[in-house]
Amino acid sequence: MNATSSKGLKPKHQRxxxxxxxxxxxxxxxxxxxxxxxxxxxxxxLPSEIVAExxxxxxxxxLGGMVEMGSIEEQANGTTIHFIVEDGTAKVPVSFTGxxxxxxxxxxxxxxxxxxxxxxxxxxDNLLAKHDENYMPxxxxxxxxxxxxxxxxxxxx
Amino acid sequence: xxxxxxxxxFLKIARWFTMPLLVGGLVVTAAALVWGWMSAPPDxxxxxxxxxxxxxxxxxxxxxxxxxxxxxxxxxxxxWRHPLAxxxxxxxxxxxxxxxxxxxxxxxxxxxxxxxxxxxWDGRLTSMLVLLFLYLxxxxxxxxxxxxxxxxxxxxxxxLVGAINVPIINRSVVWWNSLHQPPSITxxxxxxxxxxxxxxxxxxxxxxxxxxxxxxxxxxxxLADAQAEARLRRKAQKAELAQADVPGVxx
Numbered sequence: 001m002n003a004t005s006s007k008g009l010k011p012k013h014q015r016x017x018x019x020x021x022x023x024x025x026x027x028x029x030x031x032x033x034x035x036x037x038x039x040x041x042x043x044x045x046l047p048s049e050i051v052a053e054x055x056x057x058x059x060x061x062x063l064g065g066m067v068e069m070g071s072i073e074e075q076a077n078g079t080t081i082h083f084i085v086e087d088g089t090a091k092v093p094v095s096f097t098g099x100x101x102x103x104x105x106x107x108x109x110x111x112x113x114x115x116x117x118x119x120x121x122x123x124x125d126n127l128l129a130k131h132d133e134n135y136m137p138x139x140x141x142x143x144x145x146x147x148x149x150x151x152x153x154x155x156x157x
Numbered sequence: 158x159x160x161x162x163x164x165x166x167f168l169k170i171a172r173w174f175t176m177p178l179l180v181g182g183l184v185v186t187a188a189a190l191v192w193g194w195m196s197a198p199p200d201x202x203x204x205x206x207x208x209x210x211x212x213x214x215x216x217x218x219x220x221x222x223x224x225x226x227x228x229x230x231x232x233x234x235x236x237w238r239h240p241l242a243x244x245x246x247x248x249x250x251x252x253x254x255x256x257x258x259x260x261x262x263x264x265x266x267x268x269x270x271x272x273x274x275x276x277x278w279d280g281r282l283t284s285m286l287v288l289l290f291l292y293l294x295x296x297x298x299x300x301x302x303x304x305x306x307x308x309x310x311x312x313x314x315x316x317l318v319g320a321i322n323v324p325i326i327n328r329s330v331v332w333w334n335s336l337h338q339p340p341s342i343t344x345x346x347x348x349x350x351x352x353x354x355x356x357x358x359x360x361x362x363x364x365x366x367x368x369x370x371x372x373x374x375x376x377x378x379x380l381a382d383a384q385a386e387a388r389l390r391r392k393a394q395k396a397e398l399a400q401a402d403v404p405g406v407x408x
Contacts, residue, residue, distance in 0.1 A: 012236060012238075019232065030325065034328070102270065103202050103272070130336055130338070133338045135207060136201055137201065
Protein backbone atom coordinates (compact mmCIF):
# COMPACT_ATOMS: atom_id res chain seq x y z
CA MET A 1 0.00 0.00 0.00
CA ASN A 2 1.23 3.52 0.52
CA ALA A 3 3.94 4.95 2.72
CA THR A 4 1.74 5.86 5.68
CA SER A 5 0.39 2.38 6.19
CA SER A 6 3.81 0.80 5.89
CA LYS A 7 4.82 2.85 8.91
CA GLY A 8 2.36 0.69 10.83
CA LEU A 9 -0.65 1.31 12.97
CA LYS A 10 -1.03 4.02 15.53
CA PRO A 11 0.06 2.70 18.96
CA LYS A 12 -3.50 2.96 20.22
CA HIS A 13 -4.79 0.75 17.42
CA GLN A 14 -1.91 -1.63 17.77
CA ARG A 15 -2.78 -2.12 21.43
CA UNK A 16 -6.43 -2.61 20.54
CA UNK A 17 -5.61 -5.30 17.98
CA UNK A 18 -3.17 -7.05 20.28
CA UNK A 19 -5.59 -7.03 23.16
CA UNK A 20 -8.49 -8.21 21.00
CA UNK A 21 -6.43 -11.16 19.77
CA UNK A 22 -5.40 -11.97 23.36
CA UNK A 23 -9.01 -11.74 24.56
CA UNK A 24 -10.33 -13.96 21.77
CA UNK A 25 -7.66 -16.55 22.59
CA UNK A 26 -8.50 -16.31 26.29
CA UNK A 27 -12.25 -16.69 25.77
CA UNK A 28 -11.60 -19.57 23.38
CA UNK A 29 -9.44 -21.30 25.99
CA UNK A 30 -12.04 -20.71 28.69
CA UNK A 31 -14.85 -22.07 26.54
CA UNK A 32 -12.80 -25.11 25.57
CA UNK A 33 -12.05 -25.82 29.23
CA UNK A 34 -15.71 -25.45 30.16
CA UNK A 35 -16.71 -27.69 27.26
CA UNK A 36 -14.22 -30.34 28.33
CA UNK A 37 -15.63 -30.17 31.85
CA UNK A 38 -19.21 -30.55 30.72
CA UNK A 39 -19.49 -34.13 32.01
CA UNK A 40 -17.11 -33.97 34.95
CA UNK A 41 -18.47 -30.72 36.36
CA UNK A 42 -22.06 -31.88 36.53
CA UNK A 43 -23.34 -32.11 40.06
CA UNK A 44 -25.39 -35.26 39.46
CA UNK A 45 -26.23 -37.97 36.92
CA LEU A 46 -29.63 -38.23 35.27
CA PRO A 47 -31.56 -41.52 35.52
CA SER A 48 -30.93 -42.21 31.83
CA GLU A 49 -27.17 -41.86 32.41
CA ILE A 50 -27.29 -44.18 35.45
CA VAL A 51 -29.33 -46.76 33.51
CA ALA A 52 -27.07 -46.59 30.44
CA GLU A 53 -23.87 -46.90 32.44
CA UNK A 54 -24.47 -48.29 35.93
CA UNK A 55 -21.90 -47.14 38.51
CA UNK A 56 -19.93 -49.72 40.51
CA UNK A 57 -21.92 -51.04 43.50
CA UNK A 58 -19.67 -49.37 46.08
CA UNK A 59 -19.21 -46.11 44.18
CA UNK A 60 -20.92 -43.08 45.72
CA UNK A 61 -22.84 -41.10 43.10
CA UNK A 62 -25.52 -38.45 42.96
CA LEU A 63 -28.73 -39.15 41.09
CA GLY A 64 -30.85 -36.18 40.05
CA GLY A 65 -34.24 -35.94 38.40
CA MET A 66 -37.94 -35.53 39.01
CA VAL A 67 -39.84 -37.46 41.67
CA GLU A 68 -42.48 -39.36 39.70
CA MET A 69 -46.07 -38.43 40.52
CA GLY A 70 -47.69 -40.91 42.93
CA SER A 71 -44.48 -42.83 43.48
CA ILE A 72 -43.63 -41.90 47.08
CA GLU A 73 -44.43 -44.86 49.36
CA GLU A 74 -43.85 -44.77 53.08
CA GLN A 75 -42.61 -48.09 54.39
CA ALA A 76 -43.99 -49.86 57.47
CA ASN A 77 -41.09 -48.79 59.71
CA GLY A 78 -42.15 -45.15 59.29
CA THR A 79 -38.73 -43.73 58.44
CA THR A 80 -37.99 -45.34 55.08
CA ILE A 81 -39.50 -44.07 51.86
CA HIS A 82 -39.42 -45.52 48.39
CA PHE A 83 -39.90 -43.38 45.32
CA ILE A 84 -39.00 -43.24 41.63
CA VAL A 85 -36.71 -40.66 40.03
CA GLU A 86 -37.31 -40.07 36.32
CA ASP A 87 -36.04 -37.75 33.61
CA GLY A 88 -38.59 -38.43 30.91
CA THR A 89 -36.70 -41.32 29.32
CA ALA A 90 -35.59 -43.54 32.22
CA LYS A 91 -36.70 -44.33 35.76
CA VAL A 92 -34.67 -45.39 38.80
CA PRO A 93 -36.29 -46.62 42.03
CA VAL A 94 -34.80 -45.07 45.16
CA SER A 95 -34.93 -46.06 48.80
CA PHE A 96 -34.16 -43.50 51.51
CA THR A 97 -34.16 -43.69 55.30
CA GLY A 98 -34.16 -40.44 57.22
CA UNK A 99 -35.67 -36.98 57.18
CA UNK A 100 -36.40 -35.62 53.70
CA UNK A 101 -36.13 -31.85 53.09
CA UNK A 102 -39.36 -29.85 53.19
CA UNK A 103 -39.35 -29.25 49.45
CA UNK A 104 -39.19 -32.97 48.66
CA UNK A 105 -42.57 -33.55 46.98
CA UNK A 106 -43.89 -35.52 44.03
CA UNK A 107 -43.39 -33.84 40.68
CA UNK A 108 -40.47 -31.80 42.00
CA UNK A 109 -36.73 -32.10 41.48
CA UNK A 110 -34.50 -34.09 43.79
CA UNK A 111 -30.81 -34.96 44.09
CA UNK A 112 -30.15 -38.24 45.93
CA UNK A 113 -26.65 -39.07 47.22
CA UNK A 114 -25.90 -42.76 47.65
CA UNK A 115 -25.00 -45.97 45.87
CA UNK A 116 -26.63 -48.22 43.32
CA UNK A 117 -27.74 -51.49 44.93
CA UNK A 118 -27.29 -54.86 43.17
CA UNK A 119 -31.08 -55.17 42.84
CA UNK A 120 -31.26 -51.98 40.75
CA UNK A 121 -32.61 -49.91 43.66
CA UNK A 122 -30.64 -46.74 44.40
CA UNK A 123 -29.96 -46.55 48.14
CA UNK A 124 -29.78 -42.88 49.14
CA ASP A 125 -28.21 -41.70 52.36
CA ASN A 126 -28.95 -38.04 51.73
CA LEU A 127 -31.65 -36.16 49.82
CA LEU A 128 -31.41 -32.61 48.47
CA ALA A 129 -34.51 -30.92 47.11
CA LYS A 130 -33.99 -29.16 43.80
CA HIS A 131 -36.07 -26.09 43.16
CA ASP A 132 -37.11 -25.21 39.63
CA GLU A 133 -37.01 -21.74 38.08
CA ASN A 134 -40.71 -21.04 38.70
CA TYR A 135 -41.78 -18.77 41.51
CA MET A 136 -45.51 -18.56 42.17
CA PRO A 137 -47.86 -18.05 45.10
CA UNK A 138 -49.85 -20.96 46.56
CA UNK A 139 -53.13 -19.86 44.98
CA UNK A 140 -51.72 -20.28 41.48
CA UNK A 141 -49.98 -23.59 42.07
CA UNK A 142 -52.93 -25.87 41.25
CA UNK A 143 -53.69 -24.15 37.97
CA UNK A 144 -52.56 -25.13 34.52
CA UNK A 145 -50.14 -22.91 32.59
CA UNK A 146 -53.07 -21.45 30.65
CA UNK A 147 -55.04 -20.60 33.79
CA UNK A 148 -51.98 -18.99 35.34
CA UNK A 149 -51.50 -16.87 32.24
CA UNK A 150 -55.13 -15.73 32.35
CA UNK A 151 -54.90 -14.99 36.07
CA UNK A 152 -51.74 -12.96 35.54
CA UNK A 153 -53.31 -11.02 32.69
CA UNK A 154 -56.36 -10.31 34.84
CA UNK A 155 -54.19 -8.89 37.63
CA UNK A 156 -52.23 -6.78 35.22
CA UNK A 157 -55.31 -5.13 33.71
CA UNK B 158 -14.80 10.44 26.35
CA UNK B 159 -11.46 12.11 26.88
CA UNK B 160 -13.28 15.28 27.82
CA UNK B 161 -13.78 13.67 31.20
CA UNK B 162 -10.13 12.70 31.41
CA UNK B 163 -9.68 15.98 33.23
CA UNK B 164 -10.25 14.96 36.87
CA UNK B 165 -11.45 18.46 37.77
CA UNK B 166 -14.27 18.27 35.23
CA PHE B 167 -15.13 14.73 36.27
CA LEU B 168 -15.15 15.68 39.95
CA LYS B 169 -17.57 18.54 39.30
CA ILE B 170 -20.08 16.10 37.80
CA ALA B 171 -19.36 13.31 40.27
CA ARG B 172 -19.85 15.65 43.22
CA TRP B 173 -23.27 16.52 41.88
CA PHE B 174 -24.35 12.89 41.27
CA THR B 175 -23.01 11.09 44.35
CA MET B 176 -25.57 12.16 46.93
CA PRO B 177 -28.70 11.78 44.77
CA LEU B 178 -27.55 8.27 43.79
CA LEU B 179 -26.83 7.22 47.36
CA VAL B 180 -30.01 8.71 48.84
CA GLY B 181 -32.17 7.59 45.91
CA GLY B 182 -30.65 4.12 46.11
CA LEU B 183 -31.36 3.84 49.82
CA VAL B 184 -34.95 5.03 49.41
CA VAL B 185 -35.74 2.79 46.42
CA THR B 186 -34.06 -0.26 48.00
CA ALA B 187 -35.86 0.22 51.31
CA ALA B 188 -39.19 0.73 49.55
CA ALA B 189 -38.68 -2.31 47.31
CA LEU B 190 -37.71 -4.57 50.21
CA VAL B 191 -40.64 -3.41 52.38
CA TRP B 192 -42.94 -3.87 49.38
CA GLY B 193 -41.59 -7.34 48.68
CA TRP B 194 -41.45 -8.54 52.27
CA MET B 195 -44.86 -7.17 53.22
CA SER B 196 -46.93 -7.76 50.12
CA ALA B 197 -45.55 -10.85 48.38
CA PRO B 198 -47.39 -14.06 49.31
CA PRO B 199 -45.50 -17.23 50.29
CA ASP B 200 -44.28 -19.36 47.40
CA UNK B 201 -46.20 -22.60 46.72
CA UNK B 202 -43.20 -24.71 47.79
CA UNK B 203 -40.66 -22.48 49.50
CA UNK B 204 -43.09 -20.52 51.66
CA UNK B 205 -41.83 -17.22 53.02
CA UNK B 206 -38.19 -17.99 52.31
CA UNK B 207 -38.88 -16.94 48.69
CA UNK B 208 -38.45 -13.36 49.94
CA UNK B 209 -34.70 -13.85 50.15
CA UNK B 210 -34.90 -13.52 46.35
CA UNK B 211 -35.25 -9.73 46.69
CA UNK B 212 -31.72 -9.53 48.09
CA UNK B 213 -30.13 -12.60 46.50
CA UNK B 214 -30.76 -11.84 42.84
CA UNK B 215 -29.77 -8.13 42.83
CA UNK B 216 -26.62 -9.08 44.74
CA UNK B 217 -25.79 -11.79 42.20
CA UNK B 218 -26.38 -9.50 39.21
CA UNK B 219 -24.37 -6.64 40.70
CA UNK B 220 -21.57 -8.98 41.75
CA UNK B 221 -21.26 -10.16 38.15
CA UNK B 222 -21.95 -6.69 36.70
CA UNK B 223 -19.17 -5.29 38.89
CA UNK B 224 -16.55 -7.53 37.33
CA UNK B 225 -17.90 -6.79 33.85
CA UNK B 226 -17.36 -3.10 34.62
CA UNK B 227 -13.82 -3.84 35.86
CA UNK B 228 -13.10 -5.69 32.61
CA UNK B 229 -14.38 -2.84 30.43
CA UNK B 230 -12.46 -0.26 32.46
CA UNK B 231 -9.34 -2.43 32.18
CA UNK B 232 -9.70 -2.59 28.41
CA UNK B 233 -10.13 1.19 28.23
CA UNK B 234 -7.09 1.63 30.45
CA UNK B 235 -4.86 -0.66 28.39
CA UNK B 236 -5.92 0.55 24.95
CA TRP B 237 -6.86 4.23 25.33
CA ARG B 238 -4.82 4.97 28.49
CA HIS B 239 -7.76 6.88 29.92
CA PRO B 240 -6.60 8.29 33.27
CA LEU B 241 -9.88 7.61 35.06
CA ALA B 242 -10.21 3.98 33.90
CA UNK B 243 -7.91 2.49 36.53
CA UNK B 244 -9.52 4.58 39.24
CA UNK B 245 -13.04 3.49 38.29
CA UNK B 246 -12.01 -0.18 38.20
CA UNK B 247 -10.50 0.15 41.66
CA UNK B 248 -13.64 1.90 42.89
CA UNK B 249 -15.94 -0.85 41.57
CA UNK B 250 -13.99 -3.70 43.18
CA UNK B 251 -15.05 -3.17 46.80
CA UNK B 252 -18.84 -2.85 46.30
CA UNK B 253 -18.58 -5.69 43.76
CA UNK B 254 -16.96 -7.93 46.36
CA UNK B 255 -19.58 -6.95 48.94
CA UNK B 256 -22.40 -7.90 46.58
CA UNK B 257 -20.72 -11.18 45.61
CA UNK B 258 -20.43 -12.01 49.31
CA UNK B 259 -24.05 -10.96 49.93
CA UNK B 260 -25.14 -13.25 47.10
CA UNK B 261 -23.26 -16.23 48.56
CA UNK B 262 -24.41 -15.57 52.12
CA UNK B 263 -28.09 -15.04 51.25
CA UNK B 264 -27.99 -18.05 48.92
CA UNK B 265 -26.54 -20.22 51.66
CA UNK B 266 -29.22 -19.15 54.14
CA UNK B 267 -31.84 -19.83 51.47
CA UNK B 268 -30.37 -23.19 50.53
CA UNK B 269 -30.65 -24.63 54.04
CA UNK B 270 -34.49 -24.65 54.23
CA UNK B 271 -35.17 -25.24 50.52
CA UNK B 272 -32.50 -27.67 49.33
CA UNK B 273 -31.65 -29.10 52.72
CA UNK B 274 -28.01 -27.96 52.70
CA UNK B 275 -25.99 -24.80 53.34
CA UNK B 276 -23.52 -25.45 50.56
CA UNK B 277 -22.82 -27.80 47.67
CA TRP B 278 -19.93 -27.77 45.21
CA ASP B 279 -22.05 -27.47 42.10
CA GLY B 280 -21.10 -25.35 39.08
CA ARG B 281 -23.03 -22.21 40.00
CA LEU B 282 -22.02 -21.98 43.64
CA THR B 283 -18.39 -22.83 42.99
CA SER B 284 -17.96 -20.32 40.15
CA MET B 285 -19.60 -17.60 42.27
CA LEU B 286 -17.19 -18.35 45.12
CA VAL B 287 -14.33 -18.05 42.60
CA LEU B 288 -15.67 -14.60 41.68
CA LEU B 289 -15.51 -13.51 45.33
CA PHE B 290 -11.91 -14.75 45.57
CA LEU B 291 -11.04 -12.90 42.33
CA TYR B 292 -12.43 -9.70 43.85
CA LEU B 293 -10.41 -10.16 47.03
CA UNK B 294 -7.25 -10.80 45.02
CA UNK B 295 -7.93 -7.81 42.79
CA UNK B 296 -8.49 -5.50 45.79
CA UNK B 297 -5.28 -6.70 47.46
CA UNK B 298 -3.31 -6.24 44.21
CA UNK B 299 -4.63 -2.73 43.44
CA UNK B 300 -4.04 -1.62 47.04
CA UNK B 301 -0.47 -2.88 46.93
CA UNK B 302 0.17 -1.18 43.56
CA UNK B 303 -1.28 2.11 44.81
CA UNK B 304 0.83 1.98 47.96
CA UNK B 305 3.98 1.49 45.95
CA UNK B 306 2.93 4.01 43.35
CA UNK B 307 3.47 1.45 40.58
CA UNK B 308 1.61 1.27 37.29
CA UNK B 309 -1.80 -0.38 37.52
CA UNK B 310 -1.35 -2.17 34.19
CA UNK B 311 -0.89 -5.58 35.83
CA UNK B 312 -4.21 -5.07 37.67
CA UNK B 313 -5.88 -4.26 34.34
CA UNK B 314 -4.61 -7.54 32.89
CA UNK B 315 -5.93 -9.34 36.00
CA UNK B 316 -9.28 -7.61 35.45
CA LEU B 317 -9.48 -8.80 31.85
CA VAL B 318 -8.35 -12.37 32.51
CA GLY B 319 -10.75 -12.70 35.46
CA ALA B 320 -13.65 -11.68 33.22
CA ILE B 321 -13.68 -15.19 31.71
CA ASN B 322 -15.40 -16.31 34.94
CA VAL B 323 -18.46 -14.08 34.37
CA PRO B 324 -19.93 -15.99 31.38
CA ILE B 325 -19.05 -19.25 33.17
CA ILE B 326 -21.16 -18.21 36.19
CA ASN B 327 -23.95 -17.16 33.87
CA ARG B 328 -23.96 -20.40 31.84
CA SER B 329 -23.05 -22.81 34.68
CA VAL B 330 -26.66 -23.86 35.31
CA VAL B 331 -27.23 -24.47 31.59
CA TRP B 332 -24.00 -26.33 30.78
CA TRP B 333 -23.90 -28.58 33.82
CA ASN B 334 -26.49 -30.37 35.94
CA SER B 335 -26.54 -28.31 39.10
CA LEU B 336 -28.52 -28.11 42.30
CA HIS B 337 -29.10 -24.42 41.62
CA GLN B 338 -32.11 -23.86 39.38
CA PRO B 339 -31.74 -22.60 35.78
CA PRO B 340 -32.25 -18.87 35.09
CA SER B 341 -35.75 -17.61 35.86
CA ILE B 342 -35.37 -14.37 33.95
CA THR B 343 -34.10 -14.65 30.39
CA UNK B 344 -34.33 -12.18 27.52
CA UNK B 345 -37.88 -10.87 27.68
CA UNK B 346 -39.14 -13.90 29.59
CA UNK B 347 -39.76 -14.56 33.24
CA UNK B 348 -40.80 -17.65 35.17
CA UNK B 349 -41.32 -15.46 38.22
CA UNK B 350 -44.90 -14.53 39.07
CA UNK B 351 -45.60 -10.75 38.82
CA UNK B 352 -46.29 -10.53 42.57
CA UNK B 353 -42.59 -11.29 43.07
CA UNK B 354 -41.23 -9.87 39.83
CA UNK B 355 -42.17 -6.20 40.29
CA UNK B 356 -40.74 -5.77 43.81
CA UNK B 357 -37.71 -7.72 42.56
CA UNK B 358 -37.09 -5.32 39.66
CA UNK B 359 -37.56 -2.35 42.01
CA UNK B 360 -34.99 -3.88 44.35
CA UNK B 361 -32.57 -4.40 41.43
CA UNK B 362 -32.98 -0.71 40.54
CA UNK B 363 -32.45 0.41 44.15
CA UNK B 364 -29.32 -1.69 44.68
CA UNK B 365 -27.95 -0.53 41.30
CA UNK B 366 -28.37 3.14 42.25
CA UNK B 367 -26.61 2.44 45.55
CA UNK B 368 -23.81 0.68 43.68
CA UNK B 369 -23.40 3.68 41.36
CA UNK B 370 -23.34 6.09 44.31
CA UNK B 371 -20.72 4.07 46.16
CA UNK B 372 -18.55 3.83 43.03
CA UNK B 373 -18.65 7.61 42.48
CA UNK B 374 -17.92 8.28 46.17
CA UNK B 375 -14.98 5.86 46.06
CA UNK B 376 -13.62 7.39 42.84
CA UNK B 377 -13.71 10.82 44.49
CA UNK B 378 -11.99 9.42 47.57
CA UNK B 379 -9.24 7.81 45.46
CA LEU B 380 -8.70 11.05 43.49
CA ALA B 381 -8.63 13.10 46.69
CA ASP B 382 -6.15 10.65 48.17
CA ALA B 383 -3.87 10.99 45.15
CA GLN B 384 -4.16 14.79 45.33
CA ALA B 385 -3.32 14.90 49.03
CA GLU B 386 -0.35 12.63 48.44
CA ALA B 387 0.93 14.82 45.60
CA ARG B 388 0.58 17.93 47.76
CA LEU B 389 2.45 16.29 50.64
CA ARG B 390 5.20 15.23 48.25
CA ARG B 391 5.53 18.78 46.88
CA LYS B 392 5.68 20.17 50.41
CA ALA B 393 8.33 17.66 51.42
CA GLN B 394 10.31 18.52 48.30
CA LYS B 395 10.10 22.23 49.08
CA ALA B 396 11.19 21.64 52.68
CA GLU B 397 14.10 19.54 51.46
CA LEU B 398 15.14 22.26 49.03
CA ALA B 399 14.91 24.90 51.75
CA GLN B 400 17.03 22.80 54.09
CA ALA B 401 19.54 22.18 51.36
CA ASP B 402 19.65 25.92 50.71
CA VAL B 403 20.40 26.95 54.27
CA PRO B 404 23.72 25.16 54.64
CA GLY B 405 24.42 26.11 51.05
CA VAL B 406 24.27 29.80 51.98
CA UNK B 407 26.44 29.31 55.01
CA UNK B 408 29.07 27.37 53.17
